[in-house]
Amino acid sequence: MRRDALVWRVEQHLALTPQERSALESMNRRELKLRPGGTLMVQDEPNEYLYVIQQGWTHSSRNLVNGARQIVAFHYAGDLVGTSSIAWSLATNTIRAVSDCIVSELTKPDLGRLFAGEPRLAAALYAINVADFVAMGDRLTSIGRMGAIERLTVLLLDILGRLRVTAGGVVDSFDLPLTQQDIGDAVGLTKVHVSRTFGEMERRGLIVRNGRRVKVLQEREMVAMTGFVDRHGVIETDWIPLSQAVAA
Known part of the structure; x- marks a missing residue:
């Protein structure tokens, strides 16, 4: 049985009780499979759903008035996506699959009930989030303030x-389906x-690249040249109270 990716991600930062784990798992409803390019939501169109990425990659983008597209975020297994649109009835971004994906659908009220109960x-x-x-x-700051190599370096890191x-x-390499x-x-x-920058x-x-595989050889140097800070590895949750079950 496949583990729920959202449960797995949350447990990297917070020890869950069986009740909390069950609440997260039961929140997910219909499961959808997407091919690359498949769409979950479309900018400025009505949307009532959120999605948990179980497998694969997606991205969120916005279409500009000049016809250009800005990708604002990439999403991976364990991500809860669509939250940027939770305050409105219309989607703020378009979310599309980058690779073959499996996602679980839930509604905004589902998330509201989770928040109320857990x-x-x-x-x-x-x-x-x-x-x-x-x-x-x-x-996005790197786009406005850095050169091409630094921008791509920040993205890869x-x-x-x-x-x-x-x-x-994952230690120092990954498949890049972009x-x-x-x-x-x-x-x-x-x-x-982009091609020239990768070459440089x-x-x-x-x-070093081998097909879609990218291996980071000089991570320390890449961090030094960009000032990159990993926001994902350590997320402090010690401010969250212990569950009543554990406290008891």
């Missing part, structure tokens, strides 16, 4: 840091510039 889970999900939001801000939390066994267009739309570069990073010995 406040420790609400606190943990809030902390994780804040960490993801800050990581997104770090990456952020992906590596996030996958280390739930992918299992097209050069996806990467360009995430870091503000053209496809040609390989020439400098920062990374």
Whole structure:
């Protein structure tokens, strides 16, 4: 039986009681399978659902008035996506599958009932969402203030840091299912510039690629040149009270 990816992610930061684990698992409803390019929600269209990524990658993007696309976030197994639209009836972003995906559907009221019944889970999900939001801000700041190599470096380090939390066994390499267009739309570069930047990073010995596989060779140097901070590995939850069951 496949473990629930959201339960696994939360448990990396907070010890759950059996009741809390069951509450998270029971929140997930219909399971959907998506092929690359499959759409979960569309910007400015009505949407009442949230989704847990069980397997695969998705991304959130916004279409600009000039026809361009800005990818604002990537999502991986264990992520609860669609929360940026929770305050409105219309989706703020378009969410599409990057790879073959399995996602679990839930409604906003489902999440509301979870928050009402399991406040420790609400606190943990809030902390994780804040960490993801800050990581997104770090990456978008790099677009405005850094050169091409630094932008791509921040993206790769952020992906590596996030996958280390739930992918299992990720140390210094990962499969990158993104097209050069996806990467360009995430870091503000053209496809040609993305290709050239990858080549320059390989020439400098920062990374090596083998097909879709990317291996980070000089993580310490890459962190030093960008000031990258891993927002995913450690998320403090010691401020969350113990469950009554544990306290008793």
